[in-house]
Amino acid sequence: MVSFQFLRRLLLIFPAILFLLSTACNDPTTTTPLPPDAVIVAFGDSITYGTGASREQSYPQLLEELVGREVINAGIPGETTAEGLARLPGVLESERPDLLILCLGGNDFLRKLDDGEVEKNLAAMVRLARDRGTEVVLLGVPRVGFALKTHPLYARIAKEHHVPLQGKALQQILSDRSLRSDYIHPNADGYRQLAESVAELLKKMGYVAR
Numbered sequence: 001m002v003s004f005q006f007l008r009r010l011l012l013i014f015p016a017i018l019f020l021l022s023t024a025c026n027d028p029t030t031t032t033p034l035p036p037d038a039v040i041v042a043f044g045d046s047i048t049y050g051t052g053a054s055r056e057q058s059y060p061q062l063l064e065e066l067v068g069r070e071v072i073n074a075g076i077p078g079e080t081t082a083e084g085l086a087r088l089p090g091v092l093e094s095e096r097p098d099l100l101i102l103c104l105g106g107n108d109f110l111r112k113l114d115d116g117e118v119e120k121n122l123a124a125m126v127r128l129a130r131d132r133g134t135e136v137v138l139l140g141v142p143r144v145g146f147a148l149k150t151h152p153l154y155a156r157i158a159k160e161h162h163v164p165l166q167g168k169a170l171q172q173i174l175s176d177r178s179l180r181s182d183y184i185h186p187n188a189d190g191y192r193q194l195a196e197s198v199a200e201l202l203k204k205m206g207y208v209a210r
Contacts, residue, residue, distance in 0.1 A: 031135065031164075031206045034098055040064075040071045041095050043088065043125075044103035044139070047170070048075025052181030053188040060101075062195035067208045072097070080107045081121035088125050092132050099207065100129045101198065103139035103170075105151065106184060110144065119153040126161045137201065140167035144184060148175050164205050169197035 034040070042048050042060035050058025050073070064071035074091050076083075084104045092100075102125055108118045122138075129136050140154035150171045158165035170186075172193075173179045179190035186194060203210045 033209070034067075034069055034207050036068070038069045038098040039095060040067075040069050040099045040101065041074050041091060041097040042071055042101045042103070043074045043084065043091060044101075045075060045079040045084075045107055046077035046185060047106065047141075047194075048073065048101075048103050049077050050075065050191060051077055052185035053191050057188040057191055059186075059191045059195040059198065062192055063198055066195055066199035067202055069208065078107055079104065080111070080113065081105055081118050081125075082108075085121045085125055085128075088128055092129060092134060097134050099135045099137065099202075101137045101139065102126070102129075103141065105141040105154075109141070109151070110184070115151070115153060118151075119157060122153070123157050123161065126157060126163060130161070135207070136161075136163045137198070137205075138163050138165045139170065139198070140165060142171045142174060164201055166197055166201045169194050 040063075042063070048058070048060060050061070055061065058073055058075070060071045060073040060075070072095055074095070076087070079087070081104045102122065104122065105118050126136050126138070138154055138158050140150035142148040142150045148171055150167045154165055154167055157163070158167075173186050173190040174184065176190075179186055179193060181187040181190075199208075202208050
């Protein structure tokens with residue numbers, strides 16, 4: 001016969017068990033490897049498109065070679081997060097990606113749009129992709145200024161939604177004159193470094209084999 005004391009202890013630890021299980025399910029380290037025929041969509045603005053280098057030197061094209069999976073370049077120069085949020089459902093519907101690499105926010109910062117709206121739009125895109133069964137990786141974008149630094153909103157979104165974040169690559173690339181074509185775009189070498197950084201993150205998270 002189960003004692004009252006045992007039941008009382010069980011009720012006390014049950015919430016903790018639920019918390020640990022929910023944390024494990026949302027932990028970005030618990031990823032499923034992408035199959036060989038997986039589709040990755042690189043979604044963003046001119047940095048994703050490859051402005052400052054040839055189309056063949058864009059980071060999505062180079063990433064495809066590094067990870068051995070199809071990577072679709074869905075970059076639109078000049079796009080803001082609000083415009084990206086409006087465009088994303090159609091891209092998810094047409095491409096049905098296994099993984100979305102999200103890199104937006106630079107044009108919002110250049111136009112001095114509200115940071116809260118930027119964060120809200122990016123978070124909505126993460127949820128939208130997740131709701132359709134698409135994994136998400138987030139790329140942090142720095143604000144242009146005296147000292148380039150990735151906006152902290154990217155870390156907040158990554159933490160809240162449990163998505164992997166590459167938050168330093170663009171900051172480091174755009175801080176190095178030899179790796180950029182202008183103040184806001186990498187050059188061919190910069191895009192190569194960005195692709196390598198993203199590939200390393202995908203390998204670290206278990207999406208692709210090392």
